[in-house]
Amino acid sequence: MKYMKKAAILMLVVMMTMAITITSSAEKVKLVWTTCCAQTDRHALFKDIAEQYMAKNPNVEVEWMYPAGNYTDNMKTYYAAGAAPDVIWIGGDIWVFANLFLPLDELVAKDAGAKAINPAILRLSQFEGKQIGLPYGANSHTMMYNKDHFGEAGLAYPHVNWTFDDLQRMAKVLTRDTNGDGQPDRWGVHLYAVTQWGLTAGGDFYTPDGRKAQFANPVTIDMLQFAADAVSGKLGISPVPEDAQAGLKGLVSIRNLGIFDVPAYRQAPFDWDVIKFPAWVHNNQRYENTFVSLENWAIFNTTKHPKEAMDFVSFLLSREVMQQITTAGIVIPTQSIMTPSFVQSSPPANLKAFIEVLDHGHRISNTHPYGRDITTWMNSQTTWRNIWNGTVPTRIALPELQEQINIMLDEYWASVGAN
Template identity: 30%
Template sequence: MNNNLKWLSLVLMSSMLVLSACSGGSGSAGGSAEPTPSNEPSGGGETAEQPKKEPVTIEFMGHGNPNEKKIFEQLIASFEKKYTHVKVKYTSVPPGEYGQKLTTLVSSGKAPDVFYVGGSEFYRFAESGILMNLQAQLDQTDLFNPDNVWKQALDRYRYDGSTVGTGDIYGLPKDVGPWAFVYNKDLFDKAGIAPPPARAGEWTWDDMLEAAKAITADNNGDGKTDVFGVGAYNLESAVWGNGGDFLDSTTGTVTIDKPEFYEAMQFAADLNLVHKVSPNQEAEQAMNAYTRFVNGQMGMFAMGPWDQPAFWDLPFGWDIAAWPASPNTGKTATWLGSMGFAVSAKTKHVEEAFNLAAFLSLDEEGQRQNYQLGQAVPNLIDMANGEFLAYEKAPANRQVFLDIIQDYGRTDLPARSKDNQWLDTFWQEASKVWNGEMSAKDWTAMMQPKLQELYDKGNK
């Protein structure tokens, strides 16, 4: 998931990560693609007993930072060793350009055979028949044991013809992305304070604020803060932990004007406005929160598993903890992202395209390489609970990733509606709260009817 865009997005760490999401078989949103013949089980690789296959080239498009591109180049090389007749043409697009490029390719009939899809794009593409129904292939392959794949990830890619979350599978999880609370151990030691605990509910906003004040420092005495206690505090975590939400998905009601919401939003804003433990807009423009953290100038931040390769090279100690709990509820929450591998309903190479998606999502060796290279938590539950937890590299508290997946992670916001103009408008206009122009209570009361109108227009 990647992720550092505008100042307000960094302050909130809303999931721009969910940007983070086609070529012809018989599958469509209403039917199944033809199953692989039983004498050539999909996902099984090639053997000497099988007839030699004609060379095939398939196209795969994703997005990510240079580390992610490097990781997928290695995974694709492993796939090509297993399926020797297949050549994969891999294109990695900058995250900010991916959605538009994919939409253009789909509209022109030139979609890749396999591509990333996530959030609202999955809903729209499944509804439009752009994605292949993978259920028939999954029923044939020996790679797929639904009991050993995170339900929280699989259900993101189910579609029954009208609703996301139930029915057949139209995509395979690239990952399930727990958004964790990361901290600089050296700065905590220097401040003489205990680090945040790994168990949810043991540390509250108040505890976090006390630690942030102890870490925040003007080291050279020039009147400017050199080290901040916390940055890019996750608004979703604050709102959900406080018992609020952005949207009642059952009724389609935007709920930002409720006390549980605006009190949490004001808490996040006051980290800078009142307590000065988080960068303001000017400081953020000079150096964003991610850069401050990797430079050792921020005590607490946020990270996904995909950040591990860069963090492994940091010159200071770090670990992850549970997000602080609301003192009003005692509850902890954070968002759980995901990106999926989709196969085009128009691919001319159904078997090979499915095999690539399945290898990247479900193959045991592929999943092992994935976590060892620092890309993701394994999609395979037994691997995640076993060798992933025992892996010697940081973070030491790897269990936090699994706790988020299993206990207190919530579906990231963009995946909860097929048109997100209402949500984009929320983030764009929220600067009035972050810069202190309006209180969260007044701003949310003003914005609720506007956002409701946008939500209704795009989703009802």
């Protein structure tokens, strides 16, 4: 009897174990993955990528979601309501959530896809020594030059070691009065959005620890003065007022170009190519710079499934997926192994320049948890605006602005309890 009782108990335990095992295997882990923005070609690609992952990982359900409306505001609302997604796409507003993401340093150390990301780009998504996002793609700026204009002027094309002195010399020759009315109607250069990237001519906008601003350095002061003289019309080589479409209209010979501008320029009725930004030379030393913005994968610290979320991000950075993203042409890949696939989509002939300049990106004013406020404040200042209308020199304006911003940073760090 005792033997039968023990056997019955043992059988019951076995059955319960089997039931638990079956139940556990039947229960799927659900990850919510949100991406931005409204490009329907991205939607189709990302939904397909989610399906590919689920086919390889049948125990995980990935719900892809594109929340219409203001993406950043939606993420704030979801997080505050305790309904934040697990894995998200995040661009320049990564700094709004800097303290709300899981550190991804483990992936950087161990994952092949994360290791393949350009280190110069990886550092741009680090905060207080932690990797808060993994940049899979970027938008960088190169200089577009109108080859037809150069041919008409008898000028050699810009070369890889060119400088801003070369740029100014070329722009003077390229500025033309084509209709004979005594006024230029075709300009040598348009320094588009220089108010953003010009402030990093001498390095990052902030110190490495983010405690102070450091843009009032001799290199940035000098380079930004050149830019202000061009933008204000003092040099006579740039359109005043600015026209964002002047390059596409054939009214500007040299203009910085982002990767998202390339499709429109492929329809332009003139021959053109791109090259990296010219270097600024100060005391016989070359300083390289460009504008770079990033597209990251990040994981909210509220996820209930960090292991699976990490594995999904690893999949997103795998060669298999990055090949699809690169071939789709939606972004510049940050992994050098993707360069051959990226350059196949040319023109322009020197499309690889968009990848080469990634080494020269710096942290601009909004790459900080308090960066939005600082950027808004700076743009509102009369002193800042007077730089661009040519009434206040940068050697006076930049130190004044930096001093005020450093006071703001001191107050910010005190408010968050930083030492």
